[in-house]
Amino acid sequence: MFLLCVVPPQEPKVTCRSNTYPKGFYCSWHLTHPTYIPSSFEVDVQHNQHSLYVQKDPVHKNRCHVQFPEVFSSSPYKVNVTAVNALGKASATLSFEESAIVKPDPPERVTASPIRLNPRRLEVSWHSPATWPDIDTFPLKYFLRYRPLIHDKWQHVELLDSTSHTITDAYAGKEYIIQIAAKDTEIGTWSDWSVAVHATPWIEDPLPITTTTEVDFPNETKTSPIPSSKAPQKAEPPVGRAARVVTFFSPLLLGMMLFLL
Known part of the structure; x- marks a missing residue:
């Protein structure tokens, strides 16, 4: 079991910035030390001895928006933020000229x-x-x-x-x-x-790599240093009708040659 030591608020830290120039500016604040009990904040903005309308931010509870009452004003703005809780209150005041808080958002x-x-x-x-x-x-x-x-x-x-x-x-x-x-x-x-x-800057496309591929030709056209067993052999004597005719007339021719002699 432990006890929290609740304390009154200390002076809040206040910053203001215009990222929508020349429409207006916003101010935000936070407590540098926790109080451990709820705190509320009161904001007052003065320009040329006039109080300006302060619009609370719908998303950020510790932020408000203020419109510029005039552009190119040399009169300073004074923003006062008061933190209040059940044990007390503390205030911080920030003074600035219009030109000092202009800061755009990044591109x-x-x-x-x-x-x-x-x-x-x-x-x-x-x-x-x-x-x-x-x-x-x-x-x-x-x-x-x-x-x-x-x-x-x-x-x-x-x-x-x-x-x-x-x-x-x-x-x-x-x-x-x-x-x-x-x-x-x-x-x-x-x-x-x-x-x-x-x-990264442009890099030249590499040249295409060429490769030699051996083509496997079909067996009937592929050459070989060793003769195939199906290669043509030495020619044989002709056979057929012409050969049979020569054989049939051979005795008759021999008899006629002897008669003539």
Whole structure:
């Protein structure tokens, strides 16, 4: 048997971020130490001495959403989160300017493909994050990094308003790992890295291997250094009607020759 030591809450840790700029931002919070009894949270957001409407997140209980009342405002926002339980309460306040919390989500649907007949090139393409609401008015720039799996050092390329890039210095036949990050072209910070993709430059197809196969001919056409027992032998004297005629007239011819003499 043991007893839990229930305690009042300590100051919550609060973070805010805009991944849907310029629509709004969200704030999330958590307690760094457990209280072992239920706690609730009260959130207040101030801008230009006005309280803003706070919408609770339907999925994450420790998150809320706030719309920007105006864009390009230089006035700071002040977010106050108070944790409350049966033993007490504690508050934390976070102040920031609009531009400081802009951070897009990572690029999506990143692909990398070999280019036929180019053993040192890879074609990389991606899409802007679906959560970024107005890519035409607020374009993003991208940061691409890539390296062969056999190396630890990354190579980097920064791209302005482009969602594709051709790597031209890849090592032939080596598998590469590739990631992309995104950032608003004017304000904010870089997103987290995208999900890594792997690709290998084009490798030449090997030449087909030719082999010599001995053909087994039928017996009647196959030659052999030893004469067959069925090979033709020395010709015999002709037999038949012609031979019998010569034999029948032989005595008569002999008598006529003697008479003439």
